[in-house]
Amino acid sequence: MMGQAKGRGTLIAVVGPSGAGKDSVMGFAAHHFANRPDILFVRRVITRPSDAGGEVHESVSAAEFEEMLRCGAFAVSWQAHGLSYGVPREIADKVANGMIAIVNGSRTALPAFRAAFGEISVALVTAEPPVLARRLAERGRECEADVLRRLTRQAPEIIAGPDVTVIDNSGRLEVAGNRFVALVEGCSAEMHHPA
Ligand SMILES: Nc1ncnc2c1ncn2[C@@H]1O[C@H](COP(=O)(O)OP(=O)(O)O)[C@@H](O)[C@H]1O
Numbered sequence: 001m002m003g004q005a006k007g008r009g010t011l012i013a014v015v016g017p018s019g020a021g022k023d024s025v026m027g028f029a030a031h032h033f034a035n036r037p038d039i040l041f042v043r044r045v046i047t048r049p050s051d052a053g054g055e056v057h058e059s060v061s062a063a064e065f066e067e068m069l070r071c072g073a074f075a076v077s078w079q080a081h082g083l084s085y086g087v088p089r090e091i092a093d094k095v096a097n098g099m100i101a102i103v104n105g106s107r108t109a110l111p112a113f114r115a116a117f118g119e120i121s122v123a124l125v126t127a128e129p130p131v132l133a134r135r136l137a138e139r140g141r142e143c144e145a146d147v148l149r150r151l152t153r154q155a156p157e158i159i160a161g162p163d164v165t166v167i168d169n170s171g172r173l174e175v176a177g178n179r180f181v182a183l184v185e186g187c188s189a190e191m192h193h194p195a
């Protein structure tokens with residue numbers, strides 16, 4: 001039933017290396033699903049200035065983040081690239097009430113996502129290493145040293161499994177974007193017509 005949430009929803013964590021196109025693929029899908037109130041694109045809390053460019057997030061200071069963490073404001077939180085990231089606690093309630101929530105996640109934090117949300121769906125967005133380097137340089141959000149650190153960041157390998165969908169975004173955004181849209185549609189169909 002379109003737009004009407006019944007039963008438990010799904011958390012879709014979009015993960016992958018810096019520059020692979022997580023935000024771009026999510027942006028493509030957000031446009032596609034603009035008329036679907038049951039599909040939510042999570043606004044993360046991040047200790048990154050709001051004018052840094054890229055995703056729209058709730059920008060907080062390190063002290064504010066610590067205070068929010070202490071008060072239990074996050075369903076999941078993690079640190080990477082010298083920043084702290086949080087998924088608001090309300091998202092867990094929304095998923096429990098039938099929403100599909102899509103969040104830019106972290107490969108390292110996937111165990112924490114699973115602990116907080118139970119069964120999740122993982123979209124692993126990838127691109128060839130030279131493509132990553134070119135895109136991060138062109139994005140221009142980080143300085144050269146930070147780009148290098150992102151390119152050399154070690155993250156756990158994602159083991160293929162039924163809850164993991166690999167989306168190669170080395171080519172046109174439209175191709176990867178449509179594959180991600182299909183994944184979200186699949187989650188939605190499964191929720192409304194369980195096997
Ligand atoms: N398929 C694509 N083709 C060309 N440029 C892309 C594509 N996907 C993303 N980009 C660009 O690459 C850069 C990194 O994408 P972004 O979505 O920020 O990646 P991530 O969130 O994984 O770090 C951005 O400047 C974005 O506009």
Ligand SMILES: O=P(O)(O)OC[C@H]1O[C@H](OP(=O)(O)OP(=O)(O)O)[C@H](O)[C@@H]1O
Nearest residue numbers: 017018019080085104105106107108155
């Ligand atoms: O454990 P990992 O999978 O390596 O992920 C670590 C962090 O990297 C990304 O951050 P961010 O969106 O700030 O950076 P990006 O756009 O360059 O990927 C991602 O959203 C995680 O927060």
